[in-house]
Amino acid sequence: MYKRGHFGVAMLALAPITFWLLSTGFPVFGALVAGTVLYLAMLPDVDHRVPGVPHRGPTHSLLFAAVVGAVFAGAASLVEPVLSIAVPGGVSMVAFGFLLGFGTVVAHLLGDAITPMGVNFLWPHPRTWSLSLTTADSTIWNWGLFVLGVFALAAAVALAVRGAPI
Ligand SMILES: [Zn+2]
Known part of the structure; x- marks a missing residue:
């Protein structure tokens, strides 16, 4: 999947x-x-860009998602005492940090999983999963996902703002 499609997802x-x-x-x-x-x-x-690392190998796995999540959780634990940002009740900033890092990588993996090359979710286990819906360079899919994403996000913001108590 190309950049535009990934932003859409x-x-x-x-x-x-x-x-x-x-x-x-x-x-x-x-x-x-x-x-x-x-x-x-x-x-x-x-x-x-990293020599020696195969494309859609280790950085396209749930393990990598967990590592990024852990880095985010670590960063959140450092930031938490210094910078107070209002966070939804019941969720610690550390837990939110983990989910944010993990989820960001997983969203990318889902974008790649619709192409025939697939994603090696359980790397280093060699199996890849693919929905084979479209090739990564499809203009229709890349633009389609992008437009859908923009529309969904704009609608979410509009609905939330209109529904917010003043
Ligand atoms: Zn990718």
């Missing part, structure tokens, strides 16, 4: 989360989550 995943965070009164946190997810949407594709 990321926005589709963000839509319900953004709606939830905005409608429960956490706009700053919602913006932070959306910014992070979009900024890191292409993170697993660093394997194109």
Whole structure:
């Protein structure tokens, strides 16, 4: 999947989360989550630039998602005492950090899983999973997912803002 398609999948995943965070009164946190997810949407594709790492190998696995989640959780535990950002009640910033990092990578993997090359979710176990819906370079799918994502995210923001108590 290309960049545009990945951003589309990321926005589709963000839509319900953004709606939830905005409608429960956490706009700053919602913006932070959306910014992070979009900024890191292409993170697993660093394997194109790291010599010796096969494309869609280790960085396209649940293990990598867990590692990124752990890094986020660690960063959140450092930031938490210094910077107070309003976070939904009951969820610690550390837990949220983990889910944010993990979810960002998983959204990318789902975007790649619809192409015939598939994703090696359980790396280093060699099996790959693929839905074979479209090739990675499909203009229709890349643009289609992007437009759907923009629409879903815009709708989530509009619904949350309109429904918010003043
Ligand atoms: Zn990829």
